[in-house]
Amino acid sequence: MRGWPSNISGITPLLADTDTSWNASALQSRIGSIQAALESRVFPRAPVVILADNSPDWIAIDLATQAMNIPLIPLPTFFTPAQWKHAIETSGAQAIFCSEAQYAHALGFRAKISCDSRLHLYEGPQQSHPDTRGTQKITFTSGTTGEPKGVCLSSDEQWQVAHAIHAGIAHLGLKRHLCLLPMSVLLENVAGVYTAMLCGATTFCPPLSETGMIGASSFDPVLCLDAIQRYQAESVILLPQMLQALTAIAEKRDVRIKSLKFVAVGGARTPSSLLHAAREKGFPVYEGYGLTECCSVVALNLPGQDRIGSVGKPLANRQVRIAADGELEVLITGDVHYLGQPEPAQRWLPTGDIGHMDADGYLYIDGRKKNVLVTGYGRNVSPEWPESLLLGTGVVAQAIVLGDAQPYLAALIVPASKHHDRACIQQAVDQCNQALPDYARIGRWIKVEPFSLANGLATANGRLKRAAILQRYQEQINSLYENVGA
Template identity: 50%
Template sequence: MLTVALDIKQAKIHGVLSLDALVNDFSIALKNRKYPHAPVGVIADNSADWIALDLATQHLGIPLIPIPHFFSNEQKKHLIDSAHIFTLFAEQENIFELYGFDENSGQCHSLFLSHLENYESKDVNKDIQKITFTSGTTSKPKGVCLSSEQQWSVAKSLEHALANLKIKKHLCLLPLSVLLENVAGVYTSFLSHTEVFVFPLKDIGFRDPFNFDAAQCLSKIDTYKIESIILLPQMLHSILNIIEPNDPRIQSLKFVALGGAKTPRLLIQKAKDLGLPIYEGYGLSECSSVVSLNLPNAYKVGSVGKPLSNRKIKIAEDHEIEISMTNKVNYLGEVSDDDSWFKTGDIGHIDEEGFLFIDGRKKNLIITSYGRNISPEWPESLLMEQGLYKQVMVIGDAQPYLLALILPSFDISQASIESSIRSVNKALPSYASILNYIVLDQPFSFSNGQLTENGRLKRDVIQSYYQKEINTLYESSKDLTLL
């Protein structure tokens, strides 16, 4: 059941006369199933129906499993099997057989639904409302089990944090299968009495999940005078490539939240200089999305803001960020960790004013052959802040020095590249200096398996792809041109 005082009659979705009636229709469809409490999956584009289905499952206490479009068929089947989904909602009627569902489907508004043909009913944890899967760095996605209360608690904190902005129009730019848009976008808007604008992704600039048309997106923002959006770093980069200072298409925006992967300071400063009200934050699925966020009255460049009012954060002796958890983290199919402090795997620090800074990933730590520990995000961020490169990855584990994989933003000479790396090395100790580089033959992307859906580097995959070139450079001492 919904655990917050959400008045659905007051919740507003653009173009929907009665969200309450829509939720009721989906509730009836769910209650009329052979197994009315069995988990539900949804694989569909953004729409008001998607949101109504989500609210209906919360009202009835049924687990919902959002299935991202951008997962492979193998990953989608893994989700369906591991989450024990009985009913699948989809916008396309012809996909059900592919995943073992009855080919004779029903329909509720724009979404078709079908049930698994061979299903064995199992007891369902009543505290689980949503199982959100992230692809991470492996082929098999990992499911994080969340209660309705956990999600709405974050939304309530965000509502309080953003209250002074009096935001009246929010545009959903991320897929609703991404938890961040669910919680920080839709739920927060509902609690704030903010009108939610939700369109098919192709109508807001996504020809496919990873091909973003910034001009089309800005046109939609301008047409409806949108006041808040959530961006991933690669989306911000595309927008900054086409806007001018104080561009009229962004004048209505009051708050642009930035999450996903670490963003170079130079990119954020450029956004601010162009008049984009950008505020970087930090979150994890295990924590029901947002943990900390920069705000207009509490902002520091380079940080991910201060913790939300419902968060407590500490930095461990090894600099790992730990977050206090009222509810223990629950992964699907795994024994829950009873530790009240969740170890994020991120390395960071909190300054004297309480701002949180992300310094890297603990598992990414490079240990050179000289025994020096280096977080690769450190030299990577220095390179990215020069504005010369679209993408950078630094390697050097068990090697005597660091090597950079770089994708220039434009045509650039070898001399200019080496000059830029020498400049970065001046800000690094000798053991963390970059002494060689490889110019990439293609960008890191989700489609080639080298990025996660949030834009994080799949370091093992990338290193394996370029292993021959890497070995050649490390084996040839004469190529140490940057010493």
């Protein structure tokens, strides 16, 4: 198994939060205690769930299950109870790590097992489960439907990604990584924690509420900037909406971000204008691209290998190609597969993203294949194109562009501030239209409420659920095309 570098015992601390500080020896001791607790279960080889906020214990549990070859199922705290139960039932999980007994009991785990950890271990009756041999982690993605889909990943696959990222940033000499995303999100788990370990860096993993993530879908950029300064973070991972909020309030060369050396942004498309604006403020930000099925990161811009507008070059462990219809495909290695399904015979994974590569090997994502609009005049338009321009104005926080089979495109717009009135938004739309050909310009728009995880209109990583949004706002959308041709 390709795992964490256990010879880095000189690092003090290796993991830390507000009241915990472990060097490598202390981490190894905690891993051993967790292993002993897992071995004492009635069914010691059965899959185990973790439902918890960020903490050093979260990481210790992850590494303990790797050492024992036991499948770990991270449950995002932002899932609904129905989604938690679906993940537990389909994976056949027999035990759970969590901080509150009430959650364990509600999910069917009642027998408490003694464990030297701030996260308590409870077990339930044995359940039948799919063949999980070779699987260390089963990651459930919220996607665009209510029923999460499990992706089975090996330990080796995850560490390969971390090693590839480490190879690209090792020269930065990073020593302090601050976790701003949930550990249950594979991007932070692999590209954050594992990569920091390979860098020999201290990973700071305080509760998310201390770093600005409030509840399921609220973000406080002031708290986040204060946390970056308090922990003197040298690397962080952000979602585009987080970067937008931080850029909006940060001063140029803000003292609170002086320690940062590398900021990765991913999870959804990031407007080029936002990246330029963030760098103007002093954020050393680099966009990447990934998929859960590929253990998170596929491509990443890096210091010295950076092209704004692209998502960077594919990592050293990744092969990509562009199909005849423009769809990006990624070569899947190892035994990555969906839970309950056999390994796919076709190893080239269709991503659903339309993309291209330039002559220097930089990858560009142009939009989602299924989202392409065909206007009433027969023009094909990826809505992400005008949407990206809107987001780049700084006036628009979220946007959905539509207009399939219609004579012009329209938009649902969430302003970046309550102070942006209709005239201000119209000015932003006009600015975008000047950069677009006539067939891709926005003819009409309406202002709507934010799309969030809480209202079911966005995923945890900020991707908008287009089908749900179009259904929710169907009446308003119809009004945008009233009297067409009259």
